[in-house]
Amino acid sequence: MSQPVAISTVFRTVPNVLLRRWFDDHVPGQFPIKWDDLGEREVEPMMSFHNELPPSKRDEMDIDLQTVRAFASEAGMRAFMDAAELHDVNDLMQRIPDDLDLNGRAMWVRVNEPEIFKSSLLFLRLDEAQWWRCRNDVPQNMRIAKDVKERLQDAISDLLREDGRGQQTTVQIVKRGDCTYFDCNPDDYVRSENTHDESGNLMSIPLRPTTQVLVKYDAGVGQLQISTKIKQPRKSQIEQVVAKVALGWDLGPYSDEPAYELDHLKLPTFNLETDPSDNIHARIESIGLLNTITHRKSTASVRRNDSDDSIYRAIEEELGREPSSLHQLQVTYVEIKFQFPGTRYHRAGRTTIRITPRSCNLNRLTSDRAEIVQKHLKLWNIDNASIDQSGLG
Numbered sequence: 118m119s120q121p122v123a124i125s126t127v128f129r130t131v132p133n134v135l136l137r138r139w140f141d142d143h144v145p146g147q148f149p150i151k152w153d154d155l156g157e158r159e160v161e162p163m164m165s166f167h168n169e170l171p172p173s174k175r176d177e178m179d180i181d182l183q184t185v186r187a188f189a190s191e192a193g194m195r196a197f198m199d200a201a202e203l204h205d206v207n208d209l210m211q212r213i214p215d216d217l218d219l220n221g222r223a224m225w226v227r228v229n230e231p232e233i234f235k236s237s238l239l240f241l242r243l244d245e246a247q248w249w250r251c252r253n254d255v256p257q258n259m260r261i262a263k264d265v266k267e268r269l270q271d272a273i274s275d276l277l278r279e280d281g282r283g284q285q286t287t288v289q290i291v292k293r294g295d296c297t298y299f300d301c302n303p304d305d306y307v308r309s310e311n312t313h314d315e316s317g318n319l320m321s322i323p324l325r326p327t328t329q330v331l332v333k334y335d336a337g338v339g340q341l342q343i344s345t346k347i348k349q350p351r352k353s354q355i356e357q358v359v360a361k362v363a364l365g366w367d368l369g370p371y372s373d374e375p376a377y378e379l380d381h382l383k384l385p386t387f388n389l390e391t392d393p394s395d396n397i398h399a400r401i402e403s404i405g406l407l408n409t410i411t412h413r414k415s416t417a418s419v420r421r422n423d424s425d426d427s428i429y430r431a432i433e434e435e436l437g438r439e440p441s442s443l444h445q446l447q448v449t450y451v452e453i454k455f456q457f458p459g460t461r462y463h464r465a466g467r468t469t470i471r472i473t474p475r476s477c478n479l480n481r482l483t484s485d486r487a488e489i490v491q492k493h494l495k496l497w498n499i500d501n502a503s504i505d506q507s508g509l510g
């Protein structure tokens with residue numbers, strides 16, 4: 118979820134006609150100010166009323182407002198579309214008034230389609246997850262096992278209880294095209310937090326939050342990805358649990374074999390050609406290099422404001438490398454900037470994707486743009502997911 122903002126900011130950015138319905142949902146008939154007399158962005162009466170509410174009710178409303186704010190983005194709009202499809206609502210985005218900005222659109226869905234709004238949270242979490250580790254050693258088109266949700270919850274809890282966590286685990290499963298996402302939320306380590314009780318006294322309370330584990334199976338290419346803050350060896354063990362329980366596949370130990378091939382990107386003969394139908398532009402902005410003889414690391418970057426600059430010119434000028442000597446250098450990472458055109462639900466924008474041999478922050482994009490980027494990673498022979506899988510049968 119996005120960073121919290123001031124509650125007054127949310128009140129200022131949402132039209133009064135929508136705020137009125139939102140207040141009525143939470144405190145029906147209790148708002149003391151006549152809405153017809155209240156100007157747009159006149160937030161002081163709202164804040165005064167909000168601050169006088171009982172703490173529990175105020176907290177409930179604050180969480181709801183912060184959630185609305187989190188959807189005020191391109192990723193939020195995409196999450197609404199995915200959730201609407203899940204609910205067989207095909208005209209959601211067409212029904213939202215065109216004059217609303219992203220904040221207004223998010224609140225419109227909250228007050229008019231609360232069930233879709235609730236379902237959208239999972240899709241937003243998927244779009245905001247970062248640093249997915251990729252494995253290509255699973256077969257394509259594997260069937261998802263029956264009753265997998267309950268069995269996966271039990272298996273992950275059994276694994277993590279040895280650490281003093283995982284007492285309970287909740288798993289949600291969602292499909293997007295060829296991809297199946299397993300959103301696993303096991304209990305994490307207990308911790309102590311300071312808070313104020315109803316009387317305003319400072320006190321410590323025990324809190325056991327959950328920690329998120331996202332696992333994505335792409336049946337079309339035979340690829341398993343994981344995004345989690347849980348460290349090794351549990352990270353690999355969770356991959357194996359999901360593969361076994363959900364796919365019926367015995368996943369071997371994690372290998373250092375790269376999921377992404379980068380070395381050819383250092384060559385001046387290589388060009389990031391794009392599909393004209395996508396109307397995008399791409400350029401390597403930065404590259405990390407390791408000299409395999411001296412084991413020294415170096416980087417090269419383009420001049421950001423010079424559209425004619427190239428990473429190959431930067432390598433030659435900054436590192437003094439002729440093409441004939443590039444065989445000594447191993448690429449450790451690249452940063453590729455993509456420029457996307459505007460659409461009805463997306464502003465034109467730029468996104469920089471960082472790729473290492475074993476990870477990529479591709480999944481921080483909305484799913485439609487991630488699909489375009491992934492297509493080009495395969496086109497440029499960066500993504501190794503399309504390798505021959507005949508040995509995995």
